[in-house]
Amino acid sequence: MIKFEKVFRAYAKSLALRDVSFHVRKGEFVFLTGHSGAGKSTVLRLVYADLLPTSGSVRVSGHRTEKLSPRDIARMRRHLGIVFQDFRLLEDRTAEENVAFALEVTGVRRTLIQPKVMRVLTQVGLAAKASQMPRELSSGEQQRVAIARALVNDPFVLLADEPTGNLDERAARGVFQLLRDINANGTAVVMATHDLDLVRMTQYRTIELQSGAVVYDSAVDEQIAEGTLP
Amino acid sequence: MNLTVREALLGFRRWPALSALSVTTIAFALFVVGLFALVALNLRQRLTDIEERVEIVVFLTPGTPVEVATLAISDIEAFPEVEAVKYVSEEDALNQARTELVEFQGLYSELEANPLPASFEIRLAPGFRNTATVETVAERLRGLPFADDIRYGQDWVRKLDQLRGIAGVVGLLIGAAFALASIIIIGTTIRMSVLQRAREIGIMRLVGATDGFIRRPFLLEGCVKGAMGGLLAVALNFAAFFTINRLFHVAFFSTAQGLLIVAVGILLGFLSSALSVGRHLGRV
Numbered sequence: 001m002i003k004f005e006k007v008f009r010a011y012a013k014s015l016a017l018r019d020v021s022f023h024v025r026k027g028e029f030v031f032l033t034g035h036s037g038a039g040k041s042t043v044l045r046l047v048y049a050d051l052l053p054t055s056g057s058v059r060v061s062g063h064r065t066e067k068l069s070p071r072d073i074a075r076m077r078r079h080l081g082i083v084f085q086d087f088r089l090l091e092d093r094t095a096e097e098n099v100a101f102a103l104e105v106t107g108v109r110r111t112l113i114q115p116k117v118m119r120v121l122t123q124v125g126l127a128a129k130a131s132q133m134p135r136e137l138s139s140g141e142q143q144r145v146a147i148a149r150a151l152v153n154d155p156f157v158l159l160a161d162e163p164t165g166n167l168d169e170r171a172a173r174g175v176f177q178l179l180r181d182i183n184a185n186g187t188a189v190v191m192a193t194h195d196l197d198l199v200r201m202t203q204y205r206t207i208e209l210q211s212g213a214v215v216y217d218s219a220v221d222e223q224i225a226e227g228t229l230p
Numbered sequence: 231m232n233l234t235v236r237e238a239l240l241g242f243r244r245w246p247a248l249s250a251l252s253v254t255t256i257a258f259a260l261f262v263v264g265l266f267a268l269v270a271l272n273l274r275q276r277l278t279d280i281e282e283r284v285e286i287v288v289f290l291t292p293g294t295p296v297e298v299a300t301l302a303i304s305d306i307e308a309f310p311e312v313e314a315v316k317y318v319s320e321e322d323a324l325n326q327a328r329t330e331l332v333e334f335q336g337l338y339s340e341l342e343a344n345p346l347p348a349s350f351e352i353r354l355a356p357g358f359r360n361t362a363t364v365e366t367v368a369e370r371l372r373g374l375p376f377a378d379d380i381r382y383g384q385d386w387v388r389k390l391d392q393l394r395g396i397a398g399v400v401g402l403l404i405g406a407a408f409a410l411a412s413i414i415i416i417g418t419t420i421r422m423s424v425l426q427r428a429r430e431i432g433i434m435r436l437v438g439a440t441d442g443f444i445r446r447p448f449l450l451e452g453c454v455k456g457a458m459g460g461l462l463a464v465a466l467n468f469a470a471f472f473t474i475n476r477l478f479h480v481a482f483f484s485t486a487q488g489l490l491i492v493a494v495g496i497l498l499g500f501l502s503s504a505l506s507v508g509r510h511l512g513r514v
Binding site: 048070071074075076077078082088090092101102104105106107149153 | 429430432433434435437439440441442444
């Protein structure tokens with residue numbers, strides 16, 4: 001589903017990723033951990049083709065991102081849900097309008113938008129606050145709106161870049177539980193975080209990055225233990 | 231309402247000051263271009279008036295029979311460059327002199343014989359009133375056996391030609407300079423509006439909007455601003471015309487020319503938006 005093969009990514013004066021290879025399978029929950037600057041966000045940006053690899057390949061649903069046209073990249077993103085630490089909501093639109101925006105810009109018929117929006121707002125527990133502006137919502141609620149927007153196109157994977165980074169502990173736990181519920185319903189989740197407490201709470205796969213290189217992948221450890229490492 | 235239209239209108243509602251600045255900028259840029267066009271239009275009209283006075287006079291050898299002259303007139307009228315030929319007989323010339331040159335009234339009564347020759351006054355067709363054509367036709371007329379002298383105001387026809395050439399080149403240069411300045415100014419204001427919406431554009435891209443889709447509201451907004459600026463420019467030009475026209479008579483744009491200014495405004499708005507959004511999308 002998402003496959004990195006010997007990926008290097010260079011910025012102007014530094015190497016952000018070096019020889020990164022991993023494979024995220026359908027329905028999997030994967031933590032990307034590491035310090036700031038380790039390359040977690042770069043990995044996610046490579047998945048949604050905001051960046052292209054300098055060398056190596058990134059495949060999403062079997063397509064090499066560097067071979068996709070801008071139009072194909074746009075179409076691919078409709079099947080990915082993306083969530084950020086800073087929510088990235090439109091401040092002058094209600095929660096409902098923010099979610100609907102993701103459908104409107106992809107040309108979904110207007111009659112289909114309202115039910116889809118209400119379905120995901122209900123899923124994230126914000127149906128009652130659909131008409132509220134982002135400033136009227138708590139940080140946790142704003143992140144839920146962002147998650148609802150990411151979910152409304154029924155993505156096969158949710159990419160979350162430090163989704164709990166701006167939240168207090170209670171809100172962070174709530175958002176994390178929401179991501180687990182989404183994963184339980186079959187959507188893969190790739191979550192970049194440096195909140196190790198969250199990571200330790202579960203048995204999900206963890207990929208740790210250090211200075212742009214993968215230094216630990218729990219799936220590999222499991223394969224070693226099971227003797228199934230190819 | 232269609233999302234493209236809604237987003238374009240939202241730009242006006244959310245940033246009214248910036249939108250007003252864009253419209254005013256377009257209006258002033260087009261107003262200056264329009265003002266220059268008005269000057270050019272009036273200059274051109276004056277040149278056309280002067281051009282209409284371009285004519286060739288062929289003075290006939292004294293004693294040329296009227297029948298010969300009449301036959302020659304139909305030959306000359308057949309020239310493609312000639313619009314009309316008027317035969318002025320010796321008597322007509324004298325009568326004309328008596329009417330037009332009244333200060334020599336005393337002299338006319340003392341004349342024993344008419345000293346004025348008969349002549350052909352030849353008007354050239356529009357499009358042929360330039361030095362080269364005048365000289366070609368005059369050269370052809372010199373071949374007439376009864377042509378005594380040919381006059382066509384060589385010097386001022388040449389000067390008229392030069393003036394026309396200079397006006398054309400200067401007009402083109404100043405017009406192009408103003409058009410370029412307008413594109414830069416309008417592009418800058420539209421770019422400010424694009425930057426104001428950078429966050430929105432970023433979100434549009436994240437959720438899978440194509441670049442074409444993202445561009446559309448900005449292009450529409452640019453066109454609307456261009457149209458508004460164009461209309462305002464025509465209004466400002468009319469105000470300038472109205473003021474000047476009270477002092478001396480000048481011409482104003484025709485409806486088609488006025489619509490052309492609005493169309494140029496729309497085109498400028500479209501191009502500036504396309505460049506600004508294109509640059510932004512290329513960068514993010």
